[in-house]
Amino acid sequence: MGKFTKDKRVQRNSSYSKQDIYYRKAKEDQFRARSAYKLLQIDDSFQIFRQVERAIDLCAAPGSWSQVLVKKLTEKNYLPSESCRIVSVDLQEMAPLDHVTQIQGDITKKTTVDEILKKFNYQRADIIVCDGAPDVTGFHDIDYYIQSQLIVAALNICLMTLRDNGIFVAKIFKGSDIKLLYSQFKLFFNQVYFMKPKSSRASSVEYFIICLQYTPKISTLNFHLYTFLKEIEQAEKQKQQEIIDQETEKEQSKYYKFITCGDLSGFDEN
Template sequence: MGKSSRDKRDVYYRFAKEGRFRARSAYKLMQIDEEFDLFTGISRVVDLCAAPGSWSQVVAQRLASEKDVTDRDVKIVAVDLQAMAPLQGVEQIQGDITKKETSEAIIEHLEGKFAHLVLCDGAPDVTGLPDFDEYIQAQLLLAAFNIATNVLSPGGTFLAKLFCGKDVMTLLSHLQRFFKQVIVAKPRTSRNSSIESFALCKTYCPLSQYMPNVNTTVLPVAGLSVPDHPPVPFKACGSEMGYDSDTNYPLQVCGNYEHRDWSGSG
């Protein structure tokens, strides 16, 4: 389906075209990184539901700029059901993240090492039925997180798209059992009218009773004894002086960080 006229007027859509990113979602990851510094000191990243590849583009550009990371250390694995055009420095797997064989392929690509960061910007085709859409999105997040529990290093970070519906706190409470800090982040690139946010889970520290299992996409947390967790904070990301995705701008806009060439291609 072609882009609507609203999409083409969107300032981040235009920035993506001018900056040679494959999708406007690249700016969501950049704004979350700007707020939480996702990439400092890491070298191995798994990008789930990666197509068309805009998040993998950002990851490759950011890791290439890290002074303490050599080419030999960097490992970026992108996974999606759809085939993606090649990206320099990114290894691709075409597969379903709910399937055992996909999890095993990711583990094989990591060559016995753990990932420092697992990303998932995947979302289902929205039906317009909120409860159903939120349920499917939650299942997709759980599938991504199950892979994360099999490949993420202790202290690692997990970032995944989240639909903030009525049952979101149940999902976040599950994630809090595995991470020291869970934050709901809303980048400025994400439209105010959208229920989309991102669950940012920092410092992976699974309970000693938990055993990762590539055969399931359900978090087996029932019966595990853990202390009560604090409320999950909500954080808006992106400069207050930056561009608003719900506002129309003239064709010529400049003077802010979003308009720089972040692609590393000149």
């Protein structure tokens, strides 16, 4: 019964996608996913590609945002080029794209940052985009938390690879602490905006944060933001320590038990 219900749901979602205008348009324009139009519509509003020569696409698979980057840099006559202009990063292996240098890596790792810089011959990027999202659990608080930690990891890469006055665009989930997110990004960017493109489904909780003019108001020298992996590892260690402490306390309690019997009248008064 469960399998039948699941198959029906998949069939219904597939049918819904085929009726979607952006799904059909993506097929016509040969984009790998309808999400390409979200980035194009963000550009229509903010002209984010106006001064871009080098770009980084984080959580890039299946590659639709990288395709948009290729389109925009080709229009500006920066592609084809002998030097690396676009670097895409994802944990998954992605089908090759012309003019895109791919890194299969983890955006929470320092080694990934080093590899990005090496591909750019240690020049910094003009724009960093990130359309990454966790596998949705259905529990909004958990999904929102994991998504926010992805943003932290992406911002960490910005600190080490984005040039002054550079641009950062990323997916976020709408939540109650959006004002806090705004104030935090204002420490690094002069202008911060939130936008929901027309191509984003109305039922989706996704929004996009657009950060312009990267100008850190705090020193980023030898400064790195935490990533959610470290936090999870710390929580796991703490949980294991609590279990050990409980077992130790239980073991020691065996020796603290006293057995008493009788009363004071039982003692010899002499």
